[in-house]
Amino acid sequence: MKIPTDIEIATETTMLPIKNIAEKMELQEDSYELYGKYKAKINSHELKKMSNKKNGKLILVTAISPTPAGEGKTTTSVGLADGLAKIGKRAMLALREPSLGPVFGMKGGATGGGYAQVVPMEEINLHFTGDFHAIGVANNLLAALIDNHIHHGNILNIDSQKITWKRVVDMNDRQLRHIVSGLQGKVNGVTREDGYDITVASEIMAILCLSNNIVELKDKLRQIIIGYNSSGDPVTAGDLKAEGALTALLKEAINPNLVQTLNHTPALIHGGPFANIAHGCNSILATKLAMKYADFAITEAGFGSDLGAEKFIDIKCRMADIQPDAVVLVATIRALKMHGGVSKKELNKVNKDAILEGLPNLKQHLVTIKEVYGLPVVVALNKFETDTAEELELVKEYCLSNQTEVVLSEAWEKGADGSVALAESVVRLANQTNDFSYVYDLTDSIEDKLTKVVQKVYGGNGVTFSKKAYKELNELNRLGFSNYPICMAKTQFSFSDQVSLIGAPKDFDINIASLKISAGAGFIVALTGSVMTMPGLPKHPASEGIDVNEDGDITGLF
Template sequence: MSKQDIEIAQSTEMLSVDEIARKLSIDTSTLEHYGKYKAKVDFDALHTTEKKNGKLILVTAINPTPAGEGKTTMSVGLGDALQKIGKKAAIALREPSLGPVFGVKGGAAGGGHAQVIPMEDINLHFTGDLHAIGAANNLVAAMIDNHIYHGNELDIDPRRIMWRRAMDMNDRQLRSIVSGIGAKTNGMPREGGFDITVASEIMAVLCLSHSLDEMKEKLSRCLIGYTFNNEPIKLGDINAQGAAAALLKDALKPNLVQTLEHTPVFIHGGPFANIAHGCNSLLATKTALSHADYVVTEAGFGADLGAEKFIDIKCRLGNISPDAVVIVATLRALKMHGGVKKTDLSKENNEGLKAGIPNLLKHIENIKKTFSLPAVVAINAFPDDTQEELDILKETIQAAGSRVVQSNVWAEGGNGGIELAEEAVRLCDQDTEMTFAYELTDSIETKVDKIVQSVYGGRGSEWSVAAKRTAKRLTALGYADLPICMAKTQYSLSDDAKALGRPTDFLVNIRELSVSAGAGFIVVMTGNIMRMPGLPKVPAAEQVDVDNLGKITGLF
């Protein structure tokens, strides 16, 4: 019987975080220690080297399925493999949210022999960043209601408060609530609700800020609601930006840990891959790039959401660009896209595989044509993969003009990703000039249609009356030149979660719009995307336990 991820992680002897920092020539005086194996890196570390930026490798994937793709596992394994072939490498990842950790997905620090450690700390409280973000978010919420209670000098319309409270847990019970009921001293009764912390705009602001001053300025621009006269009210209008920034001053600093093979890893920020842009922080990415020759990072969900937002939002706002892209796929997931039932995925099914491959081909097309970036497909190998199926997939990808590499990092760690690392290095040496899916000068509607047509492969978009009205309002307020953050199902290229493979000739239904004015993008809601997930019938939390010595089990 093979070991669980947590057993593999707990049996690994870790190096001190000082030793990890020295691998990247980071002055240990810039570290703020959280025990022996994790630390925050002070902002000064960005300026302690004169070397030029390293090469950036983006790991993305096909549309995810319940069969699993292993994008984080591949990112970790690739970083280890780069170190194995003698490269000065680092990895930059998002912080896990407690919601998914205790919900469906379980732990989120890689898997098998390609993990980040200490995985229990990373998956749970870590260095307290998400708690600080939740506290800052809820401080703003409290100050809004307090302002209304004490006379409402700004004339805020309680029915049009957009700022919701946040909690880092899946809890459907809190999606819609009525607060302030009872005595008059309890505040004004009104409807509201909670978002999961990683969906808070404060999380996105933190991830897109380079300094405390910039973060404070972005916070002040956050739109929190409207007056009775339909005028926008910003966070700065209630003077909450200073206190919120004070709560976030340490959370803004990137966190440094290590892989099982002691490759340095920056884990920082965890914006929701639907409501926000789904990438780790700019500070962590740029700190890694300034100290390593090769940096591996990833973006949430499939390339239609994660890679698109990484490029159209993070790269625009951070003035960075990937030098190469790795697209992760598994035979199991592709067979699900081809209509094969989850219970039958271990059986050879050539026709089901062929039916699902077009999903992968669309993502390759997007990376190479829409964004003009070099790409390699990484097949995340499973024990029940058959050689005939592997040959079919490899031949199809090669016929489409792309390179493909089989990876075994889950079972073998860095040794299982050496061929992938060598191909990624080769791609990084090519001259590239990244392009975007749309121009910032395009109208809101045009930007959305360009994403739907070029990235999703659909015919266009269909807007609700409310969405059209909001687009007109946001344009009048001067927000039309912001990037677009599409919120749609991750399971399909369309907004229909059941439309697997490569659907065509579809319209994406635009339900509503909101502006994250502080973070700097417009959120476009499609389908029935929610900001507060719920727990499944049998949550992963039921398997988690801790013994009398404090040893945690069951995280994954």
């Protein structure tokens, strides 16, 4: 049976008016604002109103080290929420908003797939409710204020060679990674080297997602370090008197967005920081609200558990004072083959030997979740059309031999019906007691935190520092930031900082190329290897297949 394309399925589905979804959640009309017929924003003040209500179970969906196309975490998350609803549980999703960079680049959209999607998928994948626009404008207002301050006398004595704040655009555009700005005379500003990040890598994106309310948002914005003065002391957004204006631009964006799945399960889609260069989780507000509205709140963390789940736990859970009750680890036959040494072009061919060679990658993720985080886990084996029964059985047997529950997930093909077994497993696991713990303590030194992440999560030896990073390490200690959590920025394709080291490599070090403080967001970014904060487009970007017909209907979006 040929499955229609994602956008065909989405557009052929009859959505309920978002008012109906809000009524299902028992939301009062003054608690949300309509953004058209099928989208709404929930007032962030709702969380305070519900402070005495018991939290539902929090389910974290993560994955093994992915292939370039992703392994279906969002599809699995959506399917799980619908599966829970099908077995009579009150469920709700809390997911990230898609970035236009991947939408038009390699991965495509991020609203799930097949019969496990959130809708309206075209709007969510494109401009949605304007949150990313607001974040980008706020980021670039701060950049403009910095250069304007220097132009008009530079009372703060900002060193133009030590400005760390970059402009952003929500697109993969390698041409903007390194630029020279302020050319052709003083009237056009101060000539200096500059550059752009993608919007989802902006510290303002991270701040929005890590703020519990608008007051906290403004305070975090005030603490942003934009660079340093000639004496080497930090200069903040507060020094530029910028936090009020930035908050004004973000006062609507902080409110979580309400949409629905194809099966009309409520979904909060809010915030979208990248997981390999930021903390990779949706907003604290959306997650906490989902835990109040539902018995089971399903959320996901970007890329593999070594990146997304580690940051979800060591950054987001600390700041939000929450913890997962169970973890779903998404695995695919094709990813296991890739970690067994098979090239992307050969992934659809039957290859049991490659799967066996790739299984240590799955095991390292399981060890981290069960032994380091102390959480119960089920492996969701996300089925693709090219998978054979023998290949799937091989992985099932491996999981069972490692005392791990494993369930075949067929959400893409069968929607809620293909997720019932996973839902039942999650309910069992979430009601178990667990031994939740963090990877490191905040009182550990910066070097010890980095080392513990590498040893406990990646399975490596430790860290090495470039001369630049070592100097930055000493500076962070001098400035009093040693008690901040760590946000590791590395490739998602390997436990190491080298894409070529597939599977579960051992006896390796992670090279810390640079350390950067995100004082507003409240963490230290450790840039490793050659990771970039502005991606580029592939040779044949997804944009080539996207079009609009005479009726205004979008095609080719997936």
